[in-house]
Amino acid sequence: MPSNTLHDDYPWTSPDLPLVVSAPMMKITMGRLAVSVSANGGIGFLAGGFDLSSLLQNLSEAAEYAKSTNVPLHDGLLPIGVGVQNWGSSLPLLIEALEAHPVAAVWFFAPKHLCDFLDWAKSIRQLTHDRTKIWVQVGTVAEAMEVAKTTKPDVLIVQGSDSGGHGLAQRASLLTLLPEVRDAFDQEGIDIPVLAAGGIMDGRGAAAALALGADGVCLGTRFLACQEAVIAKGYQDEVLRVTDGGTSTVATTIYDVVRGIHGWPQAYIGRGVANRTYLDAVYGGMGDAENVELYNEAIKMGDAGWGPEGRMTAYAGTGIGLAREVLPAGDIVKSVQQEAIQVLQKSASRYDKR
Amino acid sequence: MPSNTLHDDYPWTSPDLPLVVSAPMMKITMGRLAVSVSANGGIGFLAGGFDLSSLLQNLSEAAEYAKSTNVPLHDGLLPIGVGVQNWGSSLPLLIEALEAHPVAAVWFFAPKHLCDFLDWAKSIRQLTHDRTKIWVQVGTVAEAMEVAKTTKPDVLIVQGSDSGGHGLAQRASLLTLLPEVRDAFDQEGIDIPVLAAGGIMDGRGAAAALALGADGVCLGTRFLACQEAVIAKGYQDEVLRVTDGGTSTVATTIYDVVRGIHGWPQAYIGRGVANRTYLDAVYGGMGDAENVELYNEAIKMGDAGWGPEGRMTAYAGTGIGLAREVLPAGDIVKSVQQEAIQVLQKSASRYDKR
Numbered sequence: 001m002p003s004n005t006l007h008d009d010y011p012w013t014s015p016d017l018p019l020v021v022s023a024p025m026m027k028i029t030m031g032r033l034a035v036s037v038s039a040n041g042g043i044g045f046l047a048g049g050f051d052l053s054s055l056l057q058n059l060s061e062a063a064e065y066a067k068s069t070n071v072p073l074h075d076g077l078l079p080i081g082v083g084v085q086n087w088g089s090s091l092p093l094l095i096e097a098l099e100a101h102p103v104a105a106v107w108f109f110a111p112k113h114l115c116d117f118l119d120w121a122k123s124i125r126q127l128t129h130d131r132t133k134i135w136v137q138v139g140t141v142a143e144a145m146e147v148a149k150t151t152k153p154d155v156l157i158v159q160g161s162d163s164g165g166h167g168l169a170q171r172a173s174l175l176t177l178l179p180e181v182r183d184a185f186d187q188e189g190i191d192i193p194v195l196a197a198g199g200i201m202d203g204r205g206a207a208a209a210l211a212l213g214a215d216g217v218c219l220g221t222r223f224l225a226c227q228e229a230v231i232a233k234g235y236q237d238e239v240l241r242v243t244d245g246g247t248s249t250v251a252t253t254i255y256d257v258v259r260g261i262h263g264w265p266q267a268y269i270g271r272g273v274a275n276r277t278y279l280d281a282v283y284g285g286m287g288d289a290e291n292v293e294l295y296n297e298a299i300k301m302g303d304a305g306w307g308p309e310g311r312m313t314a315y316a317g318t319g320i321g322l323a324r325e326v327l328p329a330g331d332i333v334k335s336v337q338q339e340a341i342q343v344l345q346k347s348a349s350r351y352d353k354r
Numbered sequence: 355m356p357s358n359t360l361h362d363d364y365p366w367t368s369p370d371l372p373l374v375v376s377a378p379m380m381k382i383t384m385g386r387l388a389v390s391v392s393a394n395g396g397i398g399f400l401a402g403g404f405d406l407s408s409l410l411q412n413l414s415e416a417a418e419y420a421k422s423t424n425v426p427l428h429d430g431l432l433p434i435g436v437g438v439q440n441w442g443s444s445l446p447l448l449i450e451a452l453e454a455h456p457v458a459a460v461w462f463f464a465p466k467h468l469c470d471f472l473d474w475a476k477s478i479r480q481l482t483h484d485r486t487k488i489w490v491q492v493g494t495v496a497e498a499m500e501v502a503k504t505t506k507p508d509v510l511i512v513q514g515s516d517s518g519g520h521g522l523a524q525r526a527s528l529l530t531l532l533p534e535v536r537d538a539f540d541q542e543g544i545d546i547p548v549l550a551a552g553g554i555m556d557g558r559g560a561a562a563a564l565a566l567g568a569d570g571v572c573l574g575t576r577f578l579a580c581q582e583a584v585i586a587k588g589y590q591d592e593v594l595r596v597t598d599g600g601t602s603t604v605a606t607t608i609y610d611v612v613r614g615i616h617g618w619p620q621a622y623i624g625r626g627v628a629n630r631t632y633l634d635a636v637y638g639g640m641g642d643a644e645n646v647e648l649y650n651e652a653i654k655m656g657d658a659g660w661g662p663e664g665r666m667t668a669y670a671g672t673g674i675g676l677a678r679e680v681l682p683a684g685d686i687v688k689s690v691q692q693e694a695i696q697v698l699q700k701s702a703s704r705y706d707k708r
Contacts, residue, residue: 016705141598141675161515161600162527172600172672173516173527175553175562180598180675199529208529208562210701244495244534246515246526318526321495321534341705347564348702351370351695 006193006215009133009154010043010104012079017041017337018206019216022223022329023197024048024083024107025165025315031062033228033329034080039071040330041337045081045107050088050263052097059101074104075131081105085166087112088263091120095127102128107135107157110166112265114143117151137197139168144181148190156181156192157218162199162245164221164317169251169269174198174209182213201322203339207347210340219336221317226329234303236326238314241307242273245318250274254281255313257288258295273314275306360547360569363487363508364397364458366433371395371691372560373570376577376683377551378402378437378461379519379669385416387582387683388434393425394684395691399435399461404442404617406451413455428458429485435459438474439520441466442617445474449481456482461489461511464520466619468497471505491551493522498535502544510535510546511572516553516599518575518671523605523623528552528563536567555673557693561701564694573690575671580683588657590680592668595661596627599672604628608635609667611642612649627668629660 007015022029022037024047037044046062048055063078065071071079082103084094087110094106106124108117121134133154138144144156158181159167160174171177174196181194196209197218206217223229224239242248251271256264258277264270272278277295280286298311305312316323327335361369376383376391378401391398400416402409417432419425425433436457438448441464448460460478462471475488487508492498498510512535513521514528525531528550535548550563551572560571577583578593596602605625610618612631618624626632631649634640652665659666670677681689 018705140601142601160527160529162530168600170601170604173514173529173553175514175527175529175559176516176555176671176673176676177600179556179558180673183676199527201530202533204533204566205529207565207701211561211565211697212558246522246531247494247496247524250524317530319530319534322530322537341702343565344698344702344705347561348695348698351372351698 006155010079011074012038013041013043018210018340019043019195020206020333020336021045021195021216021218023218023220025220025223026085028229028231029223030058030230031065033223033226033230035062035066035069035071036228036329037333038079039069040333042333043081043105044329045083048082048084048089048094050085052084052089052093055082055093056097056100059097059103063101076102077128077131078103081107081135083107083109085110086116086120087265091123095123098124098127098132102132105133105135105155107137109137110265110268114146115150117147121151121153139171141177141180141184145184145188148185148192153192155195157195157197160196160198162318163197164249164271164320165315166264166268166270167198168267170267174212178209178212178214199317199319201319203336203341203343205319206336206340207343210344217336219332221319222323222332223329224316225323225326226332227326228329232303232306234306234310234312235314237303238273238306239316239320239323240325242316243321245316245320248273249316249318249320250278252278254278254291255315258292258311259313260292270315271317273316273320275308275310275312275314277311277313360509364433365428366392367395367397372564372694373397373549374560374687374690375399375549375570375572377572377574379574379577380439382583382585383577384412384584385419387577387580387584389416389420389423389425390582390683391687392433393423394687396687397435397459398683399437402436402438402443402448404439406438406443406447409436409447410451410454413451413457417455430456431482431485432457435461435489437461437463439464440470440474441619445477449477452478452481452486456486459487459489459509461491463491464619464622468500469504471501475505475507493525495531495534495538499538499542502539502546507546509549511549511551514550514552516672517551518603518625518674519669520618520622520624521552522621524621528566532563532566532568553671553673555676557690557697559673560690560694561697564698571690573686575673576677576686577683578670579677579680580686581680582683586657586660588660588664588666589668591657592627592660593670593674593677594679596670597675599670599674602627603670603672603674604632606632608632608645609669612646612665613667614646624669625671627670627674629664629666629668631665631667
């Protein structure tokens with residue numbers, strides 16, 4: 001088990017508790033959320049997205065917030081991570097930001113080619129003398145094996161099909177993907193810690209991921225309903241309202257189209273709440289130009305642009321129905337850890353008599 | 355917890371072990387497999403499919419096999435279940451078969467309308483004075499609630515998106531679907547046992563499902579690789595060969611088209627290994643007529659009709675990469691039970707020091 005190494009690298013986390021990570025979500029998980037998660041024993045990620053031109057500013061604000069709340073540096077590093085969507089990001093901008101504010105980890109996702117990770121990992125490792133850890137998120141067993149053998153990340157994140165926002169169009173859920181990756185690693189003697197992402201909303205999902213072989217869990221959608229999320233009220237209300245995410249969310253490229261985001265590699269789609277934009281495109285035969293125009297009109301409506309008949313995008317995973325109240329990010333971390341342990345102990349004790 | 359009731363209804367199962375069920379798979383899970391599963395402490399289901407004209411004969415053979423292997427009746431019932439695809443099945447044929455060979459449970463799936471279950475449940479319950487239990491498989495929280503309040507089944511099976519063969523095109527995996535159904539039931543005071551299906555291949559998946567709130571687990575794809583499966587060698591070899599099911603399997607209707615099966619309700623698709631039939635239809639622009647013709651030619655090839663360039667359908671779930679050896683069905687039941695308990699106890703003990 002590589003899990004002790006994992007906690008050694010992030011000494012503010014406890015090896016006696018499941019590792020809980022807040023996943024980077026573009027424009028939503030910024031400094032306050034990331035620092036709050038780490039201040040409560042998790043690992044918080046600030047989202048860089050695909051445009052890193054404001055990353056230096058965002059990291060400065062995160063550092064400021066950490067200082068103002070007495071969250072210390074560890075080994076000279078801000079105890080949070082930064083997430084980047086490699087396909088559109090600038091490595092020089094990342095390095096510039098990390099020179100000013102080195103962080104504990106950088107989370108790679110969605111490169112044009114998997115081999116692109118090599119240069120990124122090398123530059124970051126050189127910059128902080130291997131102190132900043134490289135995390136890579138993948139969506140298939142084949143990707144996991146290739147990344148493990150080439151980039152050799154410090155942490156591999158396996159993203160299952162329930163995840164919100166972007167992911168591979170073709171993939172399994174964590175139920176089968178995670179144990180198959182774990183077996184492949186074991187067979188090849190690869191001891192990179194594996195974290196689970198996609199569909200984990202509470203301690204039950206975390207317990208399930210641990211049973212499937214994960215060394216820790218990453219939550220995205222659950223943190224849409226937290227106090228520190230930088231999220232429009234209309235969007236957050238949608239997260240609280242919507243249930244039955246298997247039918248109420250859809251995996252599609254239409255939300256990228258109306259938002260004017262064109263660079264995602266072809267294999268990726270984004271999961272969000274099915275709304276008018278989607279229904280008009282898929283069932284109404286509406287062309288992209290008209291849909292874009294209507295989307296741009298909807299932006300002017302503010303929070304009223306979301307909702308059952310809305311057009312504003314609410315990216316979220318299939319677990320959206322399990323996000324029922326807005327909590328402080330730190331409370332989410334702690335409740336997921338405690339519930340996961342309770343669930344495992346209760347499930348195990350049921351068969352103790354044997 | 356309704357789990358004790360569950361074991362009371364199937365007294366050859368042990369309340370000290372996780373309940374393991376072999377899911378009905380059309381033409382594959384017949385009497386020998388179903389009886390072997392039940393003889394080893396699970397609950398085996400004989401698949402009726404959508405055409406029940408040979409069910410009486412198949413049940414007679416199951417009864418014969420049970421007798422020859424000293425598997426006793428319980429309360430006058432054969433200790434197995436029968437699965438039916440309601441959309442195409444004949445209730446009179448089912449009743450005729452059950453009159454001759456009453457069984458412990460009937461598993462409903464895929465009706466034209468959910469309310470169709472009512473007559474089916476009533477007729478079966480009358481026939482055996484409530485001894486034959488009604489199991490219903492659903493794919494969304496909404497379906498679970500409607501069925502629970504109308505049909506009031508004895509067991510509800512929640513089918514997640516990783517499942518092989520047919521299921522709803524739009525649904526979540528068990529990771530989010532199962533806890534949301536469980537919460538909805540708890541909130542409404544519904545105490546119907548909930549079983550998990552879709553993506554469970556071994557004790558890790560079973561442990562995960564139990565942590566997510568399941569009272570037991572159903573395995574389909576895993577039993578494709580068992581000695582008692584009625585399955586072509588070409589198909590079974592495919593199950594052993596294929597890995598990385600998130601990308602190597604696809605959810606589609608094209609396999610129904612080439613097999614000449616036309617009655618599935620619109621919301622359903624079937625997951626199977628991506629093969630020439632699929633690639634030609636989706637990427638090659640091949641019309642249905644030509645694809646059907648090529649499929650019918652491939653049938654003549656026997657086992658060679660399967661494989662990477664084959665055209666024969668290999669329905670399977672995303673967990674196909676975790677089916678690595680052909681075992682006796684009873685050994686699968688026992689290993690899933692034992693591994694699930696070990697996984698839960700090991701996962702729980704990791705946090706014992708708290």
